[in-house]
Amino acid sequence: MNTAVAGVKLGVAQAGIKKVDHDDLVVIALAPGTRTSALFTKNAFRAAPVQLAETHLEVAETQPRYLLINTGNANAGTGETGIQSASQCCEALARLTDTDAGVVLPFSTGVIGEPLSAEQIGAALPAALHDLRDAGWERAAGAILTTDTRAKLRSAAVELDGQCCTITGIAKGAGMICPNMATMLAFVATDAGIEAPLLNEMLFAAVKASFNRITVDGDTSTNDSVTLSATGQSGVEITAGSEQAEHFAQALTSLMIELAQDIVRDGEGASKFVEIRVTGGESEAACDQVARTVAHSPLVKTALFASDPNWGRILAAIGRAGLEDLNTDAVSIHLNGALIAEQGARAASYTEAKGQEAMAAGDLVIDISLDRGDAESVIWTTDLSYDYVRINAEYRT
């Protein structure tokens, strides 16, 4: 896979933050002229790097030139000391590259509440800078992982009016995953040129359709961040309202959906990939509410793990989702295309054998029709397994 994006170089190093002999530090260098847009967690406890990155984006006179990412320590729940530490990391990188700390955006993921050593990171920065290369995406995808078991790297070539540009992105996240946005980091870059307001719009729309539609455990992290950088070095210029803009936005959204689904497939202890589609609601918000209630139900999730077509639990979750005056007789549920429940009861055509056949698949689609409007929503999630408990009961020890 040719993942290179002209104007973007990535370098990796081993800072020994939590483990030794382990890639845990990434520097992404963006060529001058690159525009970067970013979205951050909505958790009120925003990690120090999130607070600092937001400040740098708001007050900097120039666009970001470096993304600085560490794993092994989230630098969250660290108070004023944490802010100082994140600043020191940015300053160290600025000194080494002869830039201003304000053009460095910091990102951290890992354990919450432990002090982050700026010295350790500073000591490893020269190695990361020395490693900077166009072909660095793959190693960087591995270096940003925590409890993930697989790297998440996606790339797409987009043809616009006979010209070609590239979009490449990496993501991490496996637990504490819930919309807005997940314990996840994602860094996406393109060599197309995109004006700032359009870049923001495209990022917002693509995240809404991708990272904000996934949930593993309902827990939104303190560190979620996603960036979109446009270097313009392919010569392709995308302007608002053009056909190219629409085409590019579609490609960007598809790539982010792939990354988002990669995160769910690698969800902590996940043995199933589950799409929950809710149709026929009075509003998208109402459909979303039902989809999330089903997706977060531990009883539904354990039944999914057991490949048990226990549709009663799905029905009970729909019933407690808080929709006003829900006509339960109008609700129907399909499992991988098989009608399992309608009119508030098991469908006449349903057999346990059909249900078990549908549930045996690794990929499941749960279709819930409310029959009270035209709105719809979709959520991607996983089951709840022994391994989820094991991973999260053992994570710190």
Added chain:
Amino acid sequence: MNTAVAGVKLGVAQAGIKKVDHDDLVVIALAPGTRTSALFTKNAFRAAPVQLAETHLEVAETQPRYLLINTGNANAGTGETGIQSASQCCEALARLTDTDAGVVLPFSTGVIGEPLSAEQIGAALPAALHDLRDAGWERAAGAILTTDTRAKLRSAAVELDGQCCTITGIAKGAGMICPNMATMLAFVATDAGIEAPLLNEMLFAAVKASFNRITVDGDTSTNDSVTLSATGQSGVEITAGSEQAEHFAQALTSLMIELAQDIVRDGEGASKFVEIRVTGGESEAACDQVARTVAHSPLVKTALFASDPNWGRILAAIGRAGLEDLNTDAVSIHLNGALIAEQGARAASYTEAKGQEAMAAGDLVIDISLDRGDAESVIWTTDLSYDYVRINAEYRT
């Protein structure tokens, strides 16, 4: 323990609903003159017995004379057939006791979506009626269980102005437990006499302070029901606004809190009993929202299971609870009395040893202070263990 309540007899039988040689049917007979108040699930998918019991309470000209309870089958998600089946069960009991079906309140718990055989229940009713006795509380407490491992039976003698009355109650519930009200059934009776409006008020207030404050997994069931019956046979009459009413209401609430906490302690796979207290909120609802978000966080629950003082997860859950303009620096967290976090970070006085000592206890109190108002709230919950997954992945198989 002398549990008998004058005017209440309980009988148990084996109807073979899900298992053979297993108590699964209970009849509670209430003497003429008994007044009964009841509260039911707020899940939109209300089980057939819930719908029928509500109807019987609303339209009956006379007060309920029988409570008819089965386990092994929830008769939920069973549509019109389920209503017919619940009706037939009530009619069978009415025929055998020469009463009207409208004075029978039906209750079911167990698997959702399977047809309930009225014939099986009808065939076992004579044995249950033959078994009716004042001392039947203990066996009945065992017969209403599903995945519970222990019977929940509580009794209190209440002295009011030198006269004595008794309150006794039984409850079941272990999974699909969340406020409003839990997959739970509870039947409470007293030999005091209480007028209908006061009886309703007392039940409502006691449930709000007890069963609506517990959560195991956030799943509200289709069948939740709690009843309060007052026979008046002790000769004690309680009137609204009196000092006795207040005294009695306190005793009733205490007894229901005991039953509610018994349910949490026996929560599916529970190895910890956790009280989450949130103080200093702008409203009780805001405190409740924070307490429930922490209580439902799978990451907090798995850390509790691991006895890991991973306070960062508690902090992250508070941060995503949706409070507007939360000043994270004002938040502090105590674990069994030890200050672990303040000013958005680990407390200076905190040590990992102190945290581990606090977490080792089987009973935990997590105190969260928001410092933005005078309101408070409390929730009782459990951890999330391998056994929760095992029980719910294997429940139907």
